[in-house]
Amino acid sequence: MPSWKAESMLLLMTVIWGATFLFIKLGLDFTGPFLYLIMRFLIAIVLTVVVFWKKLNFNDPVLIKNGLLLGAIFGIGFILQTIGLEHTTIQKSAFITGLTVVITPFTFKLLSKRDILLFSKIGVVIAFVGLYIFTDPDFNDINKGDVYTFLSTFCWAIFIPLLDKFTNENKTKNLTINLVFLQLVSMLFVVTLGFFIFEYNSAFIIWDSNLIISVLFNGILASFVLMFIHTNFQKYTTPVKAALIFSLEPIFAAGFALIFLGEYLSRVEFIGAIVLFSGVLISELGRPMLNMLKIGTSN
Secondary structure, eight states: OOHHHHHHHHHHHHHHHHHHHHHHHHHTTSBOHHHHHHHHHHHHHHHHHHHHGGGOOOOOHHHHHHHHHHHHHHHHHHHHHHHHHTTSOHHHHHHHHHTHHHHHHHHHHHHHOOOOOHHHHHHHHHHHHHHHHHHOOOOSSOOHHHHHHHHHHHHHHHHHHHHHHHHHHOOOTTHHHHHHHHHHHHHHHHHHHHIIIIIGGGOOBOOOHHHHHHHHIIIIIIIIIHHHHHHHHGGGSOHHHHHHHHTTHHHHHHHHHHHHHOOOOOHHHHHHHHHHHHHHHHHHHHHHHHHHHHHHHHO
16 A cells, blocks of 8 residues: 555545544543543443454454553553543643654664665754744653653554554554454553542542533544554554554644634644644655655756
């Protein structure tokens, strides 16, 4: 598959991820974050079993290990980010989470022993600057929430190159289905463990239509559908480019906030969004444009 098609699917996934903020905010008025995640992952697991039960098989111990490891890393990232968000601001959380785009090239190089393309490096730097301008985080008062969120970025930065490594090592027909199922099971286990450690004594749930809509959206679309898209398409691009595309998530989240909540971007945020988009475009189009210039010069 051409890399641009895969990257288009990852971009679509990032757009939908941006919409999840609205639904999460809607749902967390009626239950705690861990119980919310448990319901979300349970829905995705049930759907996977119902739709693909004939193709689920776990005869490959390496596949089982890889799937459970990926899910555990992702689940721990969810927990750290959720706890962090309770103690820090949304702006700081968005910026720190966006540092994944800076850390991923290092984890990718460490795990794959492959060099990072020049324009990917340039794109990462520009995207980082744009992210900082867009989120405008205030670090005058660093707290434990910032630390938890920062630790979660390492989970995302490790997950992205590991997913690339595992899906390129194993290209069996049912890899995506089984890998997604194992990830979801592992994520559910980790989040459930977090629930009993951090939330059990204060757990609550109010059955409201808004909670049901929120959980269904994030369980069906954000967890079930997008997990398959992520697992199936990321292997056709590089982890660094994937991280750059994912760094656009806060911009799409702001776009949905504008459409549905009437929250407008400030001039500074708009400039930051342009810079961030520029970083992604340079990573994608830098090499082809340079080649075109070379061809034009030679003619």
